[in-house]
Amino acid sequence: MPTERVTFSGHDGGKLAARLDLPDGPVLATALFAHCFTCSKDIPAARRISARLAAMGFAVLRFDFTGLGHSEGEFANTTFTSNVEDLIAAAQFLAGRNMAPDLLVGHSLGGAAVLRARAGIPSVKAVVTIGAPADPGHVAHHFEDARGQIEQDGSAEVLLGGRPIRIGREFVRDISESKLTPSIAELKAALLILHAPRDETVSIDNASTIFLTAKHPKSFVTLDDADHLITRPKDAEYAADVIAAWVSRYVPLSPPAPPPGAPEGVVRVTEVDPGGFLQDIQSGPSHHAVADEPASYGGTDRGMSPYGFVSAGLGACTSMTIRMYARRKQWPLTGISVDVCHNKVHAQDAGLAGDGKIDQFRRKIRLDGPLDNAQRTKLLEIADKCPVHRTLENSAHITTELLPPEPVSAPA
Template structure:
């Protein structure tokens, strides 16, 4: 997926570092991902979820909370209230840029933060919320801190260890974590909610999901991440959670009505990244791209892939129709297609104004079924008579005009 590095200004005066995962094609909506406690926007769950949403046409911003990763500010003086403020600032950036309601997604404490931020952002600006392994009791995160918290409350600040990393925490940080009633905030929600949680989560127990689910109003859903750890370190778990969220969110961020769907032919629109392009037929949408080796994002077939696919699919359909009309036992066909012209060189010729020509299309056909030699020969003969084959080998003219 195309990735754009951005920064978001906060009311506190520092910048938040973010990575905006963009769909290859058109954008139907926007989402915001909040990472887990002391993690960054580079966590497996953040990257997997953001890219899965982008594949569904949803631009997703994953960013670092104050004082973490590439973001400014002091983590040790921030606390939960600052996380919520960061989310509101990032969500407003997305709303201003894309103009739609936002999907909020949060992992662990980030999940608690999106639940608490929805009201401050305004329910009319939130399309839906999804959380992964979110705690129902925000002060629960203090149990992961190794250090003398009593001394910090007394002295005003002190050093602690969180996940093997050293941090300087303030009394204000602890107070901001402790003074939040998340269950009450969930009870106020007026947006669709999806809770994902692992029954084997040994950091934030599954009972937290039960408390949040009970407090929430409908529509609400729960998905068990059986066998997953809290941080979704197994890429398969991260991808599963991401796919579920992306599929569920499509109900609340539907395809826009103003996207072109032609009555005949196709419409091609430039998208994001260097080569990303979206193709619309009368009833289908898909993307085309270039491989990473040529500077693309490899998020869809290349133009030559589509050309070969047109020939291959038309060949397969024509052979099947021919065999069925004669009631021949053709069970299926496998068609291998290649071209022997260097794609990058061909494109360079076009840019320079020279005529780019495909030297040859190579087609190998395997026929399955109890066919006689004569039947196989007749079916192979008909392959050269499929409509796309005849178009490519006939006198083809392309007429181009500019639309004013």
């Protein structure tokens, strides 16, 4: 996934640091990600969701709000309203690159911000919130003990998420006065709400309020026992999968049609977990799967194994080839199933010369419908003519090229 380090001017003219994650192919749509309160653009959940969307063809801009991460300015001088203005500035920056955002994704207070900012970003077709408060004032309870000092001194340092941060008087007053109900009711975009029932930072009641206030189309998906920051990899992966499946219904992701006879294109496999074996598999913008190994081999068993995918290819191609022949002959074939098992066997056991082991794929084909014996025999013969069967039987020529690594850049 290519990534550009970019900066743009925020609400007060200060430079905001951002990463623009790009697809390997054409940009089919654009997303803008707003991180959680006091977090940064580089938290694991933001990276995983961004990578998943980029694999689908999205360009994804994730940036640090004023005074956070690597952006200029003082967070103590910001407000909820200024965060919304930063979001609109980010959208304008993207529009200047002919990438006006189609999708807004906001985490925690960033979720509240995207709900408010939607009215100022007319290109948006869909909005996703993750653990978002229905009222920005909800975050005030995190520094309730410091409210007196904030009002008296203009700001105070409080501990949030295990890190000290300075909260200003105007920020407290602004979130107390900001109401999201009108923005949610007039969102004029598809809405997906992700929230964990056990979220101890922003309670699940907030998701209910947002859902009941919003108009259709709207969806709510629970994140089960995830924490507020979506810190566990499996929770970030689940959130990314849900967003990817949902957004394709509301944001068109249609690449230019290839000419007849053109190769299918690149199947991109990307490592997800360096500590295990989980892999992202993306074929074009619309087709995604994951590969893994069983737990007994050090994997997490969250996807088929590599040989499982080979077996699936053989089974699918077998079924398709049989169907095409039966359809052409107008035979009464009502259903097909193909079971495929893979194993390593000794060449001599398979009746072949040599002492080594070879791969054996065993197919069990079921053909439903009022077919006569001659038709069934012919369709079994046709099964051996499927292209994948021929590839595996005749072997294939594989060429390999080592590419240079992605350039390592300092954090934006």
